[in-house]
Amino acid sequence: MHRVVKDAEQRMRKSIDAFKVEITKLRTGRAHPSILDHIRVDYYGSPVPISQVANITASDARTLTISPWEKSMVQVIDKAILNADLGLNPVTTGDLIRVPMPALNEERRKELIKVVRQEAESARVSIRNIRRDANNELKEQLKAKTMTEDEERRISDAVQKVTDKLISEVDQLLTAKETDLMAI
Numbered sequence: 001m002h003r004v005v006k007d008a009e010q011r012m013r014k015s016i017d018a019f020k021v022e023i024t025k026l027r028t029g030r031a032h033p034s035i036l037d038h039i040r041v042d043y044y045g046s047p048v049p050i051s052q053v054a055n056i057t058a059s060d061a062r063t064l065t066i067s068p069w070e071k072s073m074v075q076v077i078d079k080a081i082l083n084a085d086l087g088l089n090p091v092t093t094g095d096l097i098r099v100p101m102p103a104l105n106e107e108r109r110k111e112l113i114k115v116v117r118q119e120a121e122s123a124r125v126s127i128r129n130i131r132r133d134a135n136n137e138l139k140e141q142l143k144a145k146t147m148t149e150d151e152e153r154r155i156s157d158a159v160q161k162v163t164d165k166l167i168s169e170v171d172q173l174l175t176a177k178e179t180d181l182m183a184i
Helices: 004-024 073-083 106-143 149-182
Strands: 040-043 046-049 055-059 063-068 092-095 096-100
Touching: 004 092, 004 106, 004 149, 040 106, 063 073, 073 092, 092 149
Parallel strands: none
Antiparallel strands: 040 046, 055 063, 063 096, 092 096
């Protein structure tokens, strides 16, 4: 495969990875440790993810259990979760923090679906922009006479196939997340 196609595909994959990260932040009714991935706590003066100062597990379908490695981190983690504005209310018992997941109401589910759709559209736009950049690079090479028109057309078609494949992957991820959000 041509270098332009490989480069475009790698950049498109990064867009899909960023989309996956964004949709994992959106919480469904189930407890999953990745919900807290983006929350940072102050650990001796530097902000670090909670997962680097504590063990996060899903004790059941609706509860996360956080066990900090240092007792001094209990209050810091508790405060960070409250300030993250995720609608979560941690309960501290000794050196353990339990985070019950409230059930989502219908209105909140619909709001989350709108957010997921916006994120999916952003990912699609990003992928299309990468396609445009790749096609512009091919046209520049054609003008510079470093490739023939047939090569340019063939490589452009390959870029389009990769684009279509990855946009359909975004659509599949979107459908899966919507289904997950609407499940009671």
